[in-house]
Amino acid sequence: MNSADRPSDQSPSLDPVRAYLLQLELALETCDPALRHDALIDAEEHLRASVAAGTSPAQAIAEYGSPEEIAAAYRSIPTSGGSLRSSISTLAPSADSRSEPTAGAVHGRASVSSAASAAAVHPDSGAASSRWQRMRRIPLVGVWFHPIAWRSLVYFGIIGFPLALAYFVWVVTVGTIALGMLPILIGLPLLVFLLGSARALSLFEGKVVELFLGVRMPRRTQPVVGVGEGATQVGFWSRILCWLRDIRSWLSLGYLVGNFPVSLAAFTVTLTFSLVGLVFVALPILDLFGLPIGVAEMDDSTRIQFLFTEVKPDADGKLWLPPGAAVPSFLIGFGVLTATLWLARGMGWVYAHVVQAIQVARPRPAAPGR
Amino acid sequence: MPAPLDDKLERDLSVGTAWLVVLATIARAEEAIHGYEIARQLAAEAPEGLSFKQGTLYPMLRTMESEGLLRSELVPSSEGPARKCFTLTADGRRVLVAWHDTWRRTNKWVNRVLGGVDELR
Numbered sequence: 001m002n003s004a005d006r007p008s009d010q011s012p013s014l015d016p017v018r019a020y021l022l023q024l025e026l027a028l029e030t031c032d033p034a035l036r037h038d039a040l041i042d043a044e045e046h047l048r049a050s051v052a053a054g055t056s057p058a059q060a061i062a063e064y065g066s067p068e069e070i071a072a073a074y075r076s077i078p079t080s081g082g083s084l085r086s087s088i089s090t091l092a093p094s095a096d097s098r099s100e101p102t103a104g105a106v107h108g109r110a111s112v113s114s115a116a117s118a119a120a121v122h123p124d125s126g127a128a129s130s131r132w133q134r135m136r137r138i139p140l141v142g143v144w145f146h147p148i149a150w151r152s153l154v155y156f157g158i159i160g161f162p163l164a165l166a167y168f169v170w171v172v173t174v175g176t177i178a179l180g181m182l183p184i185l186i187g188l189p190l191l192v193f194l195l196g197s198a199r200a201l202s203l204f205e206g207k208v209v210e211l212f213l214g215v216r217m218p219r220r221t222q223p224v225v226g227v228g229e230g231a232t233q234v235g236f237w238s239r240i241l242c243w244l245r246d247i248r249s250w251l252s253l254g255y256l257v258g259n260f261p262v263s264l265a266a267f268t269v270t271l272t273f274s275l276v277g278l279v280f281v282a283l284p285i286l287d288l289f290g291l292p293i294g295v296a297e298m299d300d301s302t303r304i305q306f307l308f309t310e311v312k313p314d315a316d317g318k319l320w321l322p323p324g325a326a327v328p329s330f331l332i333g334f335g336v337l338t339a340t341l342w343l344a345r346g347m348g349w350v351y352a353h354v355v356q357a358i359q360v361a362r363p364r365p366a367a368p369g370r
Numbered sequence: 371m372p373a374p375l376d377d378k379l380e381r382d383l384s385v386g387t388a389w390l391v392v393l394a395t396i397a398r399a400e401e402a403i404h405g406y407e408i409a410r411q412l413a414a415e416a417p418e419g420l421s422f423k424q425g426t427l428y429p430m431l432r433t434m435e436s437e438g439l440l441r442s443e444l445v446p447s448s449e450g451p452a453r454k455c456f457t458l459t460a461d462g463r464r465v466l467v468a469w470h471d472t473w474r475r476t477n478k479w480v481n482r483v484l485g486g487v488d489e490l491r
Contacts, residue, residue: 043425045406063423065425069425077432
């Protein structure tokens, strides 16, 4: 289209692709970081491929679309999958509505991006889900209806810690072997292997975190920097060099090690709080079914208190919930469990955003590529 | 007639047909096809003057994938990093067949109605 005859565009100092990526990053500033990350990689990969195929950078950029158009298209992606399902049918000009096939798109912009934006306007609109939405807004107790709070609880209380332990053992084992073997040179490739595995493991952890903590992780990984610019082969060594230079490798390695004490603490806190809460809730329920809350064999000097009331065993040594303690016990248990859910949700938010920050860490588009 | 209305139909049509042509491009490819290749084929066949911004394809592919119409895999490439390639899922094929049918009916109907205004040209 315009200025298609400027072969000098490919010089790294004035690389128009890089300049475009900077503009796109700016246009996507208010977007979710994971989405911005993916959008930049999509654009870079496409433009590099286009230039490698012989298109001039300026034309490739013109065909790709202005940063504003592209940013609008990415912003219109629904945050959770599946919410478009109902509106897909409205995108297809159906036989029943053919008198006005694209009514929703009349005010749309002059590009296909409006197709996605028109569709994204319809959120999940089931009656059941809106009831859930309302329940979630109840102060304090609303967290019981928040799926992310429950999933965070499962993450911190069950699966997070075993995973963290496995990562930690892997990194420490391979790391020490590699360091020990450094003098006989086998250690060096082993260290590079460790770095590669750290990248893969942290990508996997990102998927787990996205599933349980509900924070979007990037779908794409940064292509090997500088590759594709001239359709040259990616050598084994250039790939390794790229790993070594990529800040994400080192952040990932640091995460896999540092994550261990953090998730141990989160595991302990979550498990303790939930168990305490569950016990307080369970005692009145046991009492309700006519069951003792415990059995004790004790001498005269032993005293057992429950909620400031002394509990004495009966003739069989069974302990019964003191009269009047059932309601306070249940309320305390419910309060502790609610607090645990809030805690899990809060920890989940912080935790997931740290993981996200590691995943979207990428060299600035302005950085020199080679 | 105000000038902005001249290309209103074109805009509306490109919005309405974008998903259809992207699904069709993926369906006719013999193996998994990557984003750049889809964009290239669409651009090569697009009618003169029709603005198809290639960059809007990627968010579209992503939405289609999360809707279950597409499946993606990373295919190693000899020319660079592994590329994300797409194939239709069973759901995607079903939707494409339904949309194709809708398109044929709409096309026939519009042609029939337009047949009456030939003398205006």
